[in-house]
Amino acid sequence: MDQKDFLTNIAFDSVVFGFSGGALKILIMEYHNTGFFALPGGFVQRNENLNDAVRRGLKERTGLDNIYLEQFYTFGDTARYKPEIMQTILESGNYSLEKYEWLLDRFISVAYYALINYKDVVPQPDALSDSCEWYDIDALPPLILDHADIVAKALQTLRDNLDRKLVGMNLLPARFTMNDLQKVYEAILGEKIRRTTFQRKMLSLEILKRHEKQYLGKAHKAPYLYSFEV
Amino acid sequence: MDQKDFLTNIAFDSVVFGFSGGALKILIMEYHNTGFFALPGGFVQRNENLNDAVRRGLKERTGLDNIYLEQFYTFGDTARYKPEIMQTILESGNYSLEKYEWLLDRFISVAYYALINYKDVVPQPDALSDSCEWYDIDALPPLILDHADIVAKALQTLRDNLDRKLVGMNLLPARFTMNDLQKVYEAILGEKIRRTTFQRKMLSLEILKRHEKQYLGKAHKAPYLYSFEV
DNA sequence: TATTTATTGTCTCAATTTGTGACAATAATA
DNA sequence: TATTATTGTCACAAATTGAGACAATAAATA
Numbered sequence: 001m002d003q004k005d006f007l008t009n010i011a012f013d014s015v016v017f018g019f020s021g022g023a024l025k026i027l028i029m030e031y032h033n034t035g036f037f038a039l040p041g042g043f044v045q046r047n048e049n050l051n052d053a054v055r056r057g058l059k060e061r062t063g064l065d066n067i068y069l070e071q072f073y074t075f076g077d078t079a080r081y082k083p084e085i086m087q088t089i090l091e092s093g094n095y096s097l098e099k100y101e102w103l104l105d106r107f108i109s110v111a112y113y114a115l116i117n118y119k120d121v122v123p124q125p126d127a128l129s130d131s132c133e134w135y136d137i138d139a140l141p142p143l144i145l146d147h148a149d150i151v152a153k154a155l156q157t158l159r160d161n162l163d164r165k166l167v168g169m170n171l172l173p174a175r176f177t178m179n180d181l182q183k184v185y186e187a188i189l190g191e192k193i194r195r196t197t198f199q200r201k202m203l204s205l206e207i208l209k210r211h212e213k214q215y216l217g218k219a220h221k222a223p224y225l226y227s228f229e230v
Numbered sequence: 231m232d233q234k235d236f237l238t239n240i241a242f243d244s245v246v247f248g249f250s251g252g253a254l255k256i257l258i259m260e261y262h263n264t265g266f267f268a269l270p271g272g273f274v275q276r277n278e279n280l281n282d283a284v285r286r287g288l289k290e291r292t293g294l295d296n297i298y299l300e301q302f303y304t305f306g307d308t309a310r311y312k313p314e315i316m317q318t319i320l321e322s323g324n325y326s327l328e329k330y331e332w333l334l335d336r337f338i339s340v341a342y343y344a345l346i347n348y349k350d351v352v353p354q355p356d357a358l359s360d361s362c363e364w365y366d367i368d369a370l371p372p373l374i375l376d377h378a379d380i381v382a383k384a385l386q387t388l389r390d391n392l393d394r395k396l397v398g399m400n401l402l403p404a405r406f407t408m409n410d411l412q413k414v415y416e417a418i419l420g421e422k423i424r425r426t427t428f429q430r431k432m433l434s435l436e437i438l439k440r441h442e443k444q445y446l447g448k449a450h451k452a453p454y455l456y457s458f459e460v
Numbered sequence: 461t462a463t464t465t466a467t468t469g470t471c472t473c474a475a476t477t478t479g480t481g482a483c484a485a486t487a488a489t490a
Numbered sequence: 491t492a493t494t495a496t497t498g499t500c501a502c503a504a505a506t507t508g509a510g511a512c513a514a515t516a517a518a519t520a
Contacts, residue, residue, distance in 0.1 A: 007239040010338055050306020050338055074304045074340045076280020108240050108280055110304045110338075178468085197508065199469075219517035220467035408497085427479065429498075434477095449488035450496035464519070472511080479504070490493070 002099075006043040011107040012054050013041035013075075013147065015154035016062065018118035018134060019171040024187040025134040026151065027061065027123055028141065032130050033092040036085065037141040039150060040132065041109065054112050061124055061132055068115045068170040072157040073150075076108040080146045093128045113154040115170035137187075158188055166207065169228040177215055177223040178202065233332040236273040241337040242284050243271035243305075243377065245384035246292065248348035248364060249401040254417040255364040256381065257291065257353055258371065262360050263322040266315065267371040269380060270362065271339065284342050291354055291362055298345045298400040302387040303380075306338040310376045323358045343384040345400035367417075388418055396437065399458040407445055407453040408432065 016027040028037050042057040044050055051069070058067050083104040090100055097104075123132040135141065137155065140148070158167065167188065168181045182198050202208060209229045214222040246257040258267050272287035274280055281299070288297050313334040320330055327334075353362035365371065367385065370378070388397065397418065398411045412428050432438060439459045444452040 007336065007338065009237040010240050044306065044338070046336065047308060049308055050304065053306075071304060074280065074301060076274065076283075076340070078277060078279055106237065106276065108237065108274070108340075110306070110340075194508070195468090196470085196510085201507085214516095216516070218467075219465060219519095221469080221515040222517095223468060424479070425497090426481085426499085430478085444487095446487070448496075449490095449494060451486040451498080452488095453497060462520085465517085467516095468514080470512090470514100473509090475506100475508070477504100477506070480502090482501080483499090485497080485499100487496095488494085490491100 005045055006102075007046060008102060009105060009107055011041055011043050011109045012050070012057065013039040013109050013111050013150055014054060014058055014061075015039060015111065015113040015151055016058065017113060017115050017154075017158065017171065018121065019184050019187060020118040020134070022183050022187065024137045025118070026137060026140070027132055028135045028143070029125060029129040030131045030133075030141075031089045031092065031128055034088055036089060036144050037147075038144045039147045040126075050110060054110075058114055060126065062116060062121045063124065064116060064120060069112050070114075070157070070161070070165075071110060071112050073153050074108060074110045075146055075150060077146070078106070080109070081106040082145060085144055089128055095128075109150075111150045111154065113158060115167060117171065117173055119173065155188075162188060166228065169230075175211065175213075175225040175227050177225060179223060181226070232329075235275055236332075237276060238332060239335060239337055241271055241273050241339045242280070242287065243269040243339050243341050243380055244284060244288060244291075245269060245341065245343040245381055246288065247343060247345050247384075247388065247401065248351065249414050249417060250348040250364070252413050252417065254367045255348070256367060256370070257362055258365045258373070259355060259359040260361045260363075260371075261319045261322065261358055264318055266319060266374050267377075268374045269377045270356075280340060284340075288344055290356065292346060292351045293354065294346060294350060299342050300344075300387070300391070300395075301340060301342050303383050304338060304340045305376055305380060307376070308336070310339070311336040312375060315374055319358055325358075339380075341380045341384065343388060345397060347401065347403055349403060385418075392418060396458065396460075399460070405441065405443075405455040405457050407455060409453060411456070 018025045027040055029040055030037050040057060040061045042053060044053040048056070054069060055067065058069070059065060086103050087097070090097060090103065118134070123134065125132045140151065143151070161167070162185065168184050171184050172180055178199055181202060182193055182195065185198065186193055207229055208226045211225045211227065213225055215225055216222050248255045257270055259270055260267050270287060270291045272283060274283040278286070281301070284299060285297065288299070289295060316333050317327065320327060320333065348364070353364065355362045370381065373381070391397070392415065398414050401414050402410055408429055411432065412423055412425065415428065416423055437459055438456045441455045441457065443455055445455055446452050
């Protein structure tokens with residue numbers, strides 16, 4: 001974590017979406033003894049592609065390779081430069097201010113969102129943080145810097161992309177019911193969808209494979225299980 | 231243009247779209263005595279918002295304030311790091327390699343596209359360049375680094391946004407005919423559009439104001455002139 | 461075992477949007 | 491005055507979407 005290994009003035013932040021209990025969630029880190037909550041992020045090595053740096057960071061936090069990832073905006077306002085926050089974080093973690101002085105400089109941050117299968121992940125804190133945990137998108141703690149703006153823009157971009165990209169595939173397990181899929185769409189859009197219209201639309205896309213094996217255990221007609229045809 | 235005034239490792243590039251003679255065009259700079267063609271770009275001052283830096287750069291190239299601007303992607307592959315190109319540019323311009331050594335470092339570039347009214351602009355070269363000129367989007371010279379990729383992604387984003395943003399407003403003069411507007415859409419999409427459907431759709435948006443004053447001079451029924459209501 | 465409950469998969473019909481061509485109107489030209 | 495090229499609008503077909511109806515059925519209940 002030496003200055004000479006990393007590009008200066010540039011960082012990245014990730015909004016990692018998961019779906020569980022009918023709600024959309026994201027990963028938030030809490031720093032040691034500071035009460036500061038933030039998005040997982042990191043810095044770009046001098047010999048590393050930007051996209052690879054983000055994947056490296058996500059691998060450390062989630063253990064996953066091959067995560068679905070979309071870059072959506074780069075945040076570069078001077079208002080996001082608040083060195084006292086990083087200073088507090090470093091001091092609370094007993095890090096040398098001289099050695100890590102470069103972290104107190106201004107950073108422009110490239111923001112990505114990731115979609116992952118909630119159950120595949122055991123979130124891992126990094127050296128500076130106490131925890132890395134899922135938070136319901138509607139019940140986030142107060143976040144440092146402009147991270148609330150980053151989350152808001154990530155969610156807006158996800159909504160805008162909902163019809164164009166295969167969102168469900170990345171947020172659900174391999175097999176799921178039509179109702180599971182609808183719940184994902186409703187959580188992202190923040191509103192109810194008409195069941196029959198949704199079912200017709202999804203089937204007409206011809207990207208779903210229907211399996212005869214059915215999900216049982218409830219007091220009603222058993223739904224088909226589906227998977228995405230890739 | 232001193233290192234201490236600017237953020238390091240971060241730059242921006244702009245794809246400036248204009249519309250003339252039925253074709254979509256963009257601004258390209260040519261550097262002194264190098265045969266290098268590139269997008270207009272620049273660097274971010276330490277006390278300056280990223281978006282403001284881009285506006286400053288565009289103002290220098292076009293003379294315009296209040297340009298319509300959209301950030302669309304940040305390019306950060308190591309493959310775009312080719313210091314010998316910047317070195318050639320500096321040497322050809324008789325600039326001191328010591329003083330501008332920081333320009334030979336790796337840069338991650340935040341890319342924007344701008345939409346402007348072609349007739350409002352007299353493109354201005356900067357100190358390092360011979361020319362800043364309009365090129366038809368289908369007849370660009372070979373561009374340095376990954377600038378061809380940047381242009382391709384800008385055009386794709388513009389197409390994707392065509393239905394959601396008021397593209398025509400920024401590429402046309404204040405008053406225009408329905409046919410002018412259709413030509414803009416066709417140039418961006420790269421395909422023909424059905425006239426009656428387009429007209430119906432545009433009118434149904436209720437963002438066009440029809441003026442009784444008509445455009446004359448052709449051997450057929452004179453079309454209405456329109457402007458955007460905002 | 462028979463009945464009830466909740467949800468699923470599919471169908472139908474209405475409402476809306478889009479595709480396609482027809483046609484009268486008209487400014488300039490021949 | 492007739493012709494030409496293009497415009498604004500309409501009419502109808504085709505496709506998509508909205509909204510509800512209904513039979514099917516796995517489990518719970520009586």
